[in-house]
Amino acid sequence: MIYPVRSLLIGFVNFILGLIILILSLRFLFRFLSVNPEVPVVAWVYDLSQNLLWPLTGLVPNLNLDSITFDLTALIAMFVYAIIAQLLIALINLIFPLPHDEYFNGRKIEYH
Numbered sequence: 001m002i003y004p005v006r007s008l009l010i011g012f013v014n015f016i017l018g019l020i021i022l023i024l025s026l027r028f029l030f031r032f033l034s035v036n037p038e039v040p041v042v043a044w045v046y047d048l049s050q051n052l053l054w055p056l057t058g059l060v061p062n063l064n065l066d067s068i069t070f071d072l073t074a075l076i077a078m079f080v081y082a083i084i085a086q087l088l089i090a091l092i093n094l095i096f097p098l099p100h101d102e103y104f105n106g107r108k109i110e111y112h
Contacts, residue, residue: 006096010089017085023049024074024081031062031071053077 027049029035035042056073063070 006092006098009092009096013085013088013092017081020052020081021078024052024078028071028074031069031074034067034069049074052081056080
């Protein structure tokens with residue numbers, strides 16, 4: 001049966017997307033709150049998120065208002081990664097479709 005493989009793949013894509021969104025959300029929050037980048041956890045989040053943001057670096061400038069920074073690149077990246085994950089899930093659904101019962105005139109068609 002291929003359905004456990006389908007479920008595992010979709011679960012894996014969703015798990016990876018969740019991690020990416022978490023890391024980018026932390027980056028956005030840390031930048032918004034102007035958290036000290038020398039704190040080890042914050043530095044680790046910035047380093048990790050920079051690898052996720054490099055395809056979109058320079059796409060839009062960050063908005064700086066006094067001491068508040070809106071990291072627009074991180075927000076756009078979250079949407080882009082979510083779209084990519086949904087496309088991957090759609091591809092998995094095409095490769096491993098769920099079975100469906102066929103009916104004709106109210107009777108289930110049995111294939112032998």
